[in-house]
Amino acid sequence: MPRRRVLPSRRSSAPGAATVVKGAASPAGSAPKAEPGAPAGATAPSAPTARDAAPKLLEVSSLELRFGGVKALDDVSLDVRRGEIFAVIGPNGAGKTSLLNSISGLYRPQSGEVVLHTEEGPRRLSGLAPHAIARLGVARSFQNIELFRHMTVLDNLMLGRHVHIKGGVVRCGIYWGAQRREEIRHRRVVEEVIDFLEIQALRERTVGTLAYGLQKRVELARALALEPELLLLDEPMAGMNVEEKEDIARFVLDINQERGTTVVLIEHDMGVVMDLSDQIAVLDFGRNLGTGTPEQIRRDPAVIRAYLGEAGEALIAGESSGDAGAGGGTAEGVAATANAGAAQGESASASTGRGSDSANRGSSDDSGSGSGSGPGSGSGSSSTPGNTDDSRAPKP
Incomplete structure (x- = not known):
């Protein structure tokens, strides 16, 4: 089964805090996962009822x-x-x-x-x-950052409260009594979001001076400010x-x-x-x-076809029938192979269950197993002629 990354909660370091793993504890209403190897469209017996x-x-x-x-x-x-x-x-x-x-x-x-x-x-x-x-x-973030770059992080988050603000021009201009109390309430919500997303140090920073990753986090915070x-x-x-x-x-x-x-x-x-x-x-x-x-x-043929085309689907189907490695013949492995180098910093071959081939290519062990083609195949000597053992060296 493909490896699943553990994503602990940010509060997991607190005493008694539990580790949060999405695959292990889904929120109420989520569907139980289908058995590995089930055909596309199949679900676990209780899945339809639970969802x-x-x-x-x-x-x-x-x-x-x-x-x-x-x-x-x-x-x-x-x-x-x-x-x-x-x-x-x-x-x-x-x-x-x-x-x-x-x-x-x-x-x-x-x-x-x-x-x-x-x-x-x-x-x-x-x-x-x-x-x-x-x-x-309904709140949202955007593919391209849509923040007011000349304003501070706090001001951008306060804008996320706009649908909840009741005061008009006159009340905001006077800024006394009920209007001041209302702003305090909205500011309290924004401060909770700032604490939740751990951007306390950025509160008074101008958005345009922040790194790209922090700007994306601020945009997420603005969406959360809408509650x-x-x-x-x-x-x-x-x-x-x-x-x-x-x-x-x-x-x-x-x-x-x-x-x-x-x-x-x-x-x-x-x-x-x-x-x-x-x-x-x-x-x-x-x-x-x-x-x-x-x-x-991840096992749906239509998904694999959408990413690799029909020829790629046939190739993946052939590989998965003879390869029990994690990720082989799955849509997850296909997409990871296409962009793992840029997105994950991992080798593309590792995401399809062939990391051992890439790691061993270019060297052979004492048994002469080469790069995964089978013992005694000599494939290691053909790829790295200068790295063979004495038992397979040509006799003078």
């Missing part, structure tokens, strides 16, 4: 979005349950950001429906303005190094498990997606190829 028991928070039905003759979204349907982390993956240009823009009101789909199930009942988001959707408890029920994250780890990705992954996990916020996540790092997500939807050319648990998605 169906959780109430829906977001429901997308038959969504279609066109730009001229281009279909950005083609009959996309999915539902997100309360308390889960729902990932949306797919190749570049698959329609992932268009889906989030349609949910948050930045785009107006030509057909279909987006419904948010609030405590007051279902509310149709289609046709609402972005600020009206934010008022219903959302649904948090939409568009590639929150894009362009980050390994340490920064691990930090954001832990924050996303804490946001979901400690604050009870439902998260919809777009991310290209398949290792992060498989570690964090309860459900995954795969988009390709605006179509939903399928939705399921990480175990189901």
Whole structure:
């Protein structure tokens, strides 16, 4: 079974604190994972009942979005349950950001429906303005950082409270009595978010002077300042190094498990997606190829075909039939192979279960096993002619 990274809570160092591992303890309403090796579409016997028991928070039905003759979204349907982390993956240009823009009101789909199930009942988001959707408890971050660079971190986070601020121009101008008390309440929420995301030292810094990774964290903090029920994250780890990705992954996990916020996540790092997500939807050319648990998605032939094409699917199928190594013949291994060098700093061969071949290539042991072709094959001597043992050296 593919390796799953351990993502401890930021508070795991506190006495008695438990280690948080997404794969081991899913939030209420998340689906139990399917058995390894199950065919695409299969679920564990209790999976449908467990997930169906959780109430829906977001429901997308038959969504279609066109730009001229281009279909950005083609009959996309999915539902997100309360308390889960729902990932949306797919190749570049698959329609992932268009889906989030349609949910948050930045785009107006030509057909279909987006419904948010609030405590007051279902509310149709289609046709609402972005600020009206934010008022219903939907916050988001953006693929490209959208902060006010000339303002401080604190000012940017206070803007995240805009839908909750009641005072008008006159009350804000006088700034006395009720208006001052209201700002104190909003400031208290913002300070809690600052503490939660560990950016206390940045409070008075101008956003434009911060490093890229810290700006991404500030944008996440601004979205949290709205106190959302649904948090939409568009590639929150894009362009980050390994340490920064691990930090954001832990924050996303804490946001979901400690604050009870439902998260919809777009991310290209398949290792992060498989570690964090309860459900995954795969988009390709605006179509939903399928939705399921990480175990189901990583073995779905349609997902592998979307990343590598039909020839690649046949190759992976052939390799997986003869290779029991972790990650062999899975969508996770395919995507990790394509970008592991840039995103993880690991060798691409290791992500498909062939790290031993890469490590041993160029040297042979005393038994003459070479680079994994079998004992006595002599493949090691052919790749590194100067590194053979005496027993296989040519006799004069």
